Amino acid sequence: MSDKERIKSLIKEAALYQKQGLFEESKEKYEEILTFIQDHERYSKDKKLIDAVKGKIRIAEDNLDEIDKTTETPALSQEIQDLISRLFSSSKDKDMAAIEGAVALAKFGQYEKALAEFQRLIEEGKMPLVAAKNSLMCHIAISSPDAAIAQFEQWVSWNTFSGPDLKYIRTFLENTLEKQGIKADLPLVDEAPDVEGESEEREVDMIDISSISVELANGPRKGEKIELQVTFQLGNKISTIIPAQQKYLADAFKIGLRLSGMQCFSPLAIFNARGIVSGLKIVTSGPRRGSHALDITIDGV
Amino acid sequence: MAVFNPKDRVIECKIVYYGPGRSGKTTNLEYIFKAGKKYTNSELVSINTKGDRTLFFDFLPLGLGKIRGCDVKVQLYTVPGQAKYNSTRKLVLKNVDGVVFVADSLEIRRKENFLSLKDLQQNLAEKNMNILKIPLVIQYNKRDLGEQGIPIMPIKDMERDLNSKLKAPSFGANALKGKGVGETLKKCLILTLRHLQKELQWSQ
Structure with missing residues (x-):
């Protein structure tokens, strides 16, 4: 590929990235073109070409600035x-x-x-x-x-x-x-x-918890740490669902079991908590039928 | 998680289009909306910012009619691809039933595909979902750009990069022209409904 063809090919690529909204990639490609031109004597004195490429770089930069400045909280209807x-x-x-x-x-x-x-x-x-x-x-x-x-x-x-x-x-x-x-x-x-x-x-005012991590205290997987997604929360009472196919997990819990080393994940923070199993029952109807509903009451953080 | 009303035999499920910024997620939905107007009375809702970048999400509800006596309704969503909008992606992924991962075939976007797939895996894991188990279809978009002399990744390399462990069904696509869009959605719907059928036992 001749130098001229190489420049043409790079310009085509940079222009396409610009059109696709890939402004960072477009800018990098135009910078590559600029370096290529400046490194080749035949083109390095072509002020018009150099200015045109620099202009394209500025356009890409302006687009990137505009994206950065765009308000992330627009007023919606x-x-x-x-x-x-x-x-x-x-x-x-x-x-x-x-x-x-x-x-x-x-x-x-x-x-x-x-x-x-x-x-x-x-x-x-x-x-x-x-x-x-x-x-x-x-x-x-x-x-x-x-x-x-x-x-x-x-x-x-x-x-x-x-x-x-x-x-x-x-x-x-x-x-x-x-x-x-x-x-x-x-x-x-x-x-x-x-x-x-x-x-x-x-009791309602407890930080929103999205999931918890607990160590299994009983059963064949005793000592294993598992993570459960919180499906419902009312204050310090959280509910999780153990899928039917993971019955061995449900078997590791019983009402009254104390959970001392529980880790709670929330959008705001990860924190350690203590709690007690306050409910464990099989879901008998609906889409979760056969799963276990496990309720935990958090009584200390 | 899908909403299933056994009394009325209505099932409503959620499919999310995931992938790096500018890979063509919104373009997929726009094409589906144009091509599938008979399946929806609703408009495609897009909340965009400068340069048509998805800011929050796109939303398109579709009615697929009756399948095995159940009225099937599907909600299609996209997420914003830009890295800084991860909290929005997490929110949109809540209760997801199936995922279409739209990868960008441009060679220059190889790393972004990796990062976005990893981001998907992490965000699913936070919701106790396993990327290996959720109904997932991968779409390699912008295949047409290769014909214009723009460097794109060969499909086999993209498969090795993104799909060697997942082994998800995958399709090449040119979403702008609609090529591969229908196949991708159809496969994801089949996988999702099959998965839900197993989970909800809704055919019984």
């Missing part, structure tokens, strides 16, 4: 927001599905809509602590920790939550801010004596 909310909420429980939908909106950067949804859930008393926790996370993501603190102060002054709940939310916010290196002066909360019925709700 109400229709798309509703679609996201619907597609990414799979729980059969209506309130849990509403939370999942709002969390999905937040994960896709639709914070304002997510906040409105969390606010609605708080007002309607549907999983208010989970909604409050996510609401604070949204405030931090949208603007600043100050917005989250202001929201908390408003809840305190408006008596939106009971004393114990506010105290719990305060601890959550304090810990979240601390992780970001922020020492906030949050208003103190007078914890009124807990009334019956509130304790169950308070």
Whole structure:
């Protein structure tokens, strides 16, 4: 291949990468062409050619800059927001599905809509602590920790939550801010004596766990570490499914079994926890028929 | 995980198109949408950014009619291929039933294919799913570019790179022209429905 043909071939390649949106590859190819030209006396004085190639490199760089600058949280239409909310909420429980939908909106950067949804859930008393926790996370993501603190102060002054709940939310916010290196002066909360019925709700506010790792304490695979996906979580109670074909795993658990070295994986952190097997039963209907539903109550981290 | 309503005999499953950025995942869905309008009343939803890069996901619901007395509905999704959008990919992969991995045949994208497949394997593993067990089809896209003198990887080399352990069904494709798109989807649907049939015992 002659030098001229070589340059032509490289230009064709670089142009195609540009057309395909592979701007990094296009830029590299044009740089290769530039080096080739500058290394060959016959072309190294061809200012027009050199300028043209440099121009192409600039175009590729501009495209890359534009991609970098593109906002990652575009404003989406109400229709798309509703679609996201619907597609990414799979729980059969209506309130849990509403939370999942709002969390999905937040994960896709639709914070304002997510906040409105969390606010609605708080007002309607549907999983208010989970909604409050996510609401604070949204405030931090949208603007600043100050917005989250202001929201908390408003809840305190408006008596939106009971004393114990506010105290719990305060601890959550304090810990979240601390992780970001922020020492906030949050208003103190007078914890009124807990009334019956509130304790169950308070349990709800546990970090979202996506999977757990536990060591088998019994059975032929004793000592083996296994990972189980969390299919449902309500506060400190998590549920996992052991497929029917892995019955030996189910046999390694029994109600009341203490799990001391459990590792919990969440989108925010990996942490160690203690728990107890609070339920183990065979699924008798539906798509998971024959599998085992294993419930674990986390009682310490 | 598929949604199965035994009373109404409706099954709804989710297939995700995975692969490196700009490999042609959205192009696959666009072609399916154009070619399969009779199977859907819905629009193809795309949330794109500059240069038609998928920012969140593409979504296309299809109705496949009745199979063994069950009404089968399929939701097709793509994920954003760019490395920085891993949290979105994880979210879209939730409850997946089948995967189409769209690999880029361009020689220059060899490493990106590797990395994306590894990313898929890790993201599935986080959801307690095994890439060796999930219904998976690999598509080697942009095969036509070889005819234009652009360096592309021979299929046998791509098979060795990506599919030597997986041994998944694979197809060459030119998604822009629709070549290989239907075959890829059909194979993935067959594998997924077979897998679900076994899991859900929905033919009984």
